[in-house]
Amino acid sequence: xxxxxxxxxxxxxxxxxxxxxxxxxxxxxxxxxxxxxxxxxxxxxxxxxxxxxxxxxxxxxxxxxxxxxxxxxxxxxxxxxxxxxxxxxxxxxxxxxxxxxxxxxxxxxxxxxxxxxxxxxxxxxxxxxxxxxxxxxxx
Numbered sequence: 001x002x003x004x005x006x007x008x009x010x011x012x013x014x015x016x017x018x019x020x021x022x023x024x025x026x027x028x029x030x031x032x033x034x035x036x037x038x039x040x041x042x043x044x045x046x047x048x049x050x051x052x053x054x055x056x057x058x059x060x061x062x063x064x065x066x067x068x069x070x071x072x073x074x075x076x077x078x079x080x081x082x083x084x085x086x087x088x089x090x091x092x093x094x095x096x097x098x099x100x101x102x103x104x105x106x107x108x109x110x111x112x113x114x115x116x117x118x119x120x121x122x123x124x125x126x127x128x129x130x131x132x133x134x135x136x137x138x139x
Contacts, residue, residue: 038074039063057110066114090128099124
């Protein structure tokens with residue numbers, strides 16, 4: 001009876017183990033696909049709960065394909081600042097597991113032109129912020 005019970009359990013347990021292994025592989029592949037499609041869009045609204053694509057924008061406004069000076073796999077975590085009538089966007093550029101900080105500019109905050117990688121370190125960088133303190137810009 002005990003041998004019969006073990007045989008019956010081996011089938012379902014084996015099936016569950018195979019499905020979990022398949023799920024892990026599929027989840028990792030799905031995560032890679034999602035990561036490869038991270039991009040930056042511009043949205044506006046009168047509340048964070050009522051956002052819509054900004055008028056005249058074509059989202060995404062920046063993708064990893066815009067990154068011309070590095071092997072960027074994703075762009076994410078934008079921070080925008082306006083100075084002297086021009087918008088500047090700083091954002092993470094993900095490449096080979098290492099985050100770097102990229103920069104783009106815009107005259108209208110709708111159409112963006114990629115500039116370059118502005119900060120690259122031997123460790124991961126993300127979520128850039130730029131502040132102005134007593135006339136000095138600090139990042």
